[in-house]
Amino acid sequence: MIVAEGLTKDFRIAERRPGLVGSLATLLSREHRTVRAVDGISFALPAGSKTAYIGANGAGKSTTIKMLTGIMTPTAGRCLVDGIEPYRDRRRNARAIGVVFGQRSQLWWDLSVPDSFQILRRVYDIPDTVYARNLALYRELLDIDALGTTPVRQLSLGQRMRAEIAASLLHDPKVVFWDEPTIGLDMVLKEAVRTLVNRAHAELGTTVLLTSHDLSDIAAICDDALVVDGGRVVHQGTLHDLLRRADRRSVVFEHRGGPGPDAVVRAIGAGLPGATASVTPEGRVRVDYPADALTSRQVLGFLLDRFELADCYAPEPDLETVLRQIYRGGVPAARDGGAA
Ligand SMILES: Nc1ncnc2c1ncn2[C@@H]1O[C@H](COP(=O)(O)OP(=O)(O)OP(=O)(O)O)[C@@H](O)[C@H]1O
Numbered sequence: 001m002i003v004a005e006g007l008t009k010d011f012r013i014a015e016r017r018p019g020l021v022g023s024l025a026t027l028l029s030r031e032h033r034t035v036r037a038v039d040g041i042s043f044a045l046p047a048g049s050k051t052a053y054i055g056a057n058g059a060g061k062s063t064t065i066k067m068l069t070g071i072m073t074p075t076a077g078r079c080l081v082d083g084i085e086p087y088r089d090r091r092r093n094a095r096a097i098g099v100v101f102g103q104r105s106q107l108w109w110d111l112s113v114p115d116s117f118q119i120l121r122r123v124y125d126i127p128d129t130v131y132a133r134n135l136a137l138y139r140e141l142l143d144i145d146a147l148g149t150t151p152v153r154q155l156s157l158g159q160r161m162r163a164e165i166a167a168s169l170l171h172d173p174k175v176v177f178w179d180e181p182t183i184g185l186d187m188v189l190k191e192a193v194r195t196l197v198n199r200a201h202a203e204l205g206t207t208v209l210l211t212s213h214d215l216s217d218i219a220a221i222c223d224d225a226l227v228v229d230g231g232r233v234v235h236q237g238t239l240h241d242l243l244r245r246a247d248r249r250s251v252v253f254e255h256r257g258g259p260g261p262d263a264v265v266r267a268i269g270a271g272l273p274g275a276t277a278s279v280t281p282e283g284r285v286r287v288d289y290p291a292d293a294l295t296s297r298q299v300l301g302f303l304l305d306r307f308e309l310a311d312c313y314a315p316e317p318d319l320e321t322v323l324r325q326i327y328r329g330g331v332p333a334a335r336d337g338g339a340a
């Protein structure tokens, strides 16, 4: 449904010089520097997938989405959305997609939300039944009526975002590109937004590409992850695969009889080089170990040999820990099974 092949975008920026004289010199100068925002990205996202597009600030996410929505033309490579090259056929592409740029409004600044919806209804030729069904949903979940007839420019950020989200889904698009759709939203509305997109996915098979720095949005909406760093894809797979890239793993267990928890902690420290053990507030023992030095088989083998395990589980690493590691530059390949 969404395909990128060697997709690349360069920006030419004038070299700036400091100070007032420098600013004038910048205006006159012909010195330019090229910034490669997106560096030969390739991926294929199937119809009906829900993918998180993840990366640090400046990684190239919004630039990619601008090419996928037809706002920008690639410097090299190409992309296809539902078989269309978006920047070559913006009109046809617009019917198939719904877009939210949290940083930039897609709505008419001087019009009220109901007026904007009426225009969208005509532009997209939305059947009456679809329009009525969707509006009822936005009334219920986004309290859209409360926005009244205020022009969009006078709405608060959260109020505007509710209208943006609704506008992006109004015509039942095949694909939604949501670039930071939940900025400014409170918890109740975030939940409503997640419900809306998950419902569209379940009922219409909508394909979703989402960027958000709120990792709980990602966990609540997406199954897959595409991670970019410095304009390049560093991970494509399921969110679960991404979590398996954590450089530290953990096992938590309870044991029967034998030595007390403190003695167990000492035994693990002495017998499993690289691992650290601690007692949890619930009185269980937690073992943390580096995934490049020890395998889960080694750790579990050690524990089973020495202690009578009553209960044992491997908590999943959290997304934040894995992403922090990737953003800092350590991107190890996925390793052994991990989970117990
Ligand atoms: N119009 C532009 N002109 C020049 N440089 C640009 C332009 N738009 C983006 N860039 C540069 O391209 C790079 C990628 O920017 P982009 O907005 O795609 O990042 P992002 O991943 O969306 O980041 P964020 O998480 O902060 O939104 C950055 O280095 C940015 O400075």
Ligand SMILES: [Mg+2]
Residues within 6 Å of the ligand: 061, 062, 063, 179
């Ligand atoms: Mg961005």
